Amino acid sequence: MTAALGMLSPTEGALPSPLDFVVEALAEAGALAEREDARAVALLPARLAAELEVREECALALYPDRDGDVACGLGSTLLERLIARARGRPVSTSVRLAADPPRPAHVRAAADRFALRNGLCEAGQVSTGAAVYVAAIVAYGVEADDRREGLVRVVVNAHDGGEPDAAVGAHLDLAWPSALVQPSAASLSTDDRAADWIALRAERAVRAAVQPLLGEVELRHARDHDRIVSYFADLIAEARAPRRRADPKAVEAKVAHLIAERNAKLEALPARFAAKVTCSVAALVSAEVPVALVNMRLRRRKESRDIVLRLPAGASSLDRLTCEACGAATARPAACDDRMHLLCEACAPNAQGRIACPACAKRR
Ligand SMILES: [Zn+2]
Ligand SMILES: [Zn+2]
Known part of the structure; x- marks a missing residue:
């Protein structure tokens, strides 16, 4: 499951106040910080104070109206520095989805829609349980004549790489936490191959996400190229048909100069529009999700194989197989x-x- 996170709307939950974020981020970095309404007082270790360029003892305020207040609202230097600090390393967390597993009838209906492209399948017993999924939020950047950033999310089953549908991924989007998501203290086990599945699918998701951005860079490149060519074509035409009589040698010298200038501008374009794509894991969420399972016997000619198909809570279709x-x-x-x-x-x-x-x- 992949999704451009920018497309999701804040239907559930709201962004925390910048002051809450600052207080939490400072506390996590080793400071003592205490909240008082729209203000907070903080005592920072010397190194942290130096890094953030604030005093060791300071008063933080959303609306700094007293002498010595350190602003920490949107756009403030302190908030930007703490965000940059938080973004510098991936975060990981474990959660559980507090939901009932899908009903047996629901799983059977989903299993009936499953098909082996070149064989037959026959659904068997249905059971319920829990499965572990890992959601990786991957940040990407495209740098050319400007810089664009975005996030993609890939979700895989931690043990077989199965991919749940978009509804499950949306539950695991902790930027807008669903009410069903609860923190979990359990350390959730994952298969060694989980990182490979995530890397493979994240790469594809990032490729798909940056494709239109690279297309825009190419368009701007072509547009600038055409603009330069037509601008100099006009100047050259003007130089070749002077309004007053001119020395032909002087005209040719001017044209040669314009051509050289145009070529220099055109040669500089590819470097300006050379796009560099970067990506890194911003966050990992492992989640325990109630699931319904259905045994399935697959038949192909004389061979057969038993597999287990899975429907997680909240999903409308079975996990895709690896x-x-x-x-x-x-x-x-x-x-x-x-x-x-x-x-x-x-x-x-x-x-x-x-x-x-x-x-x-x-x-x-
Ligand atoms: Zn084979
Ligand atoms: Zn394949």
Whole structure:
């Protein structure tokens, strides 16, 4: 599941007050800070005070109206510095989703819609339990003639890489916490491969998110190029048809000068519009989510394989499965002939006939 977080609206919860954030951030950095209405007093360790360029003992105020007040509202230097400090390292946290698991009828209906592209499937027993998911919030930046930033979120099951639908991801968006999300003290176990699944899918999500931004950079590049060309074309035409009689040599010298100037401007453009894309993990949320499970027997020719499909609380569709060749998520797998590896549409584009299985090829 991926989503551009900027698209989500603050339907639940509101942004904390900047003063609350400042007080919490200072306390976390080792300061003593105490809140009094729209103000706070803080006692900072010397190093922190030096780093933030405030006095060791200071009065913080949303609206600084007394002598010596340190402003900490939106746009204030202290708030910006503390935000930069907080953004400097990824945060991670564990939560649990306080919801009932999906009802059996709901899971059966979802399982009925599941299809193996090149075989048959038969739903069996339904049970309920809990599953661990990891949501990674990845920050990206595109730097060219200007700088654009954004966030993408990828959510994977911590043990099989399955990908829940968007509704589950929205619950795990802690920027706008859902009322169902509660902090959890449990340390949630994850498979060693979870980091690989996240890296793979985050890379794809970032590529998709930056594509339109890179397109805009190219458009601006082309527009500036055309502007320079037409501007100099006008100047050159003017120089070649002077209103008063002019020495042809002087005209040619002027034209040559204009051409050189135009070329220099055009040559400088690619460097200005060379886009650099960066990304880094901003936050990791591991979450325990109630789920309903359904056993499924897959059949392909003479082979069969039993798998478990999962429907997390709040989702309307089953978790997408992890392709056993490339690690991508797929809702419509095909099974290979020899080992019934489940393969995504990219790894097995054609489900007719025998599949050249990349997962089998890796094992040889
Ligand atoms: Zn694949
Ligand atoms: Zn295979």
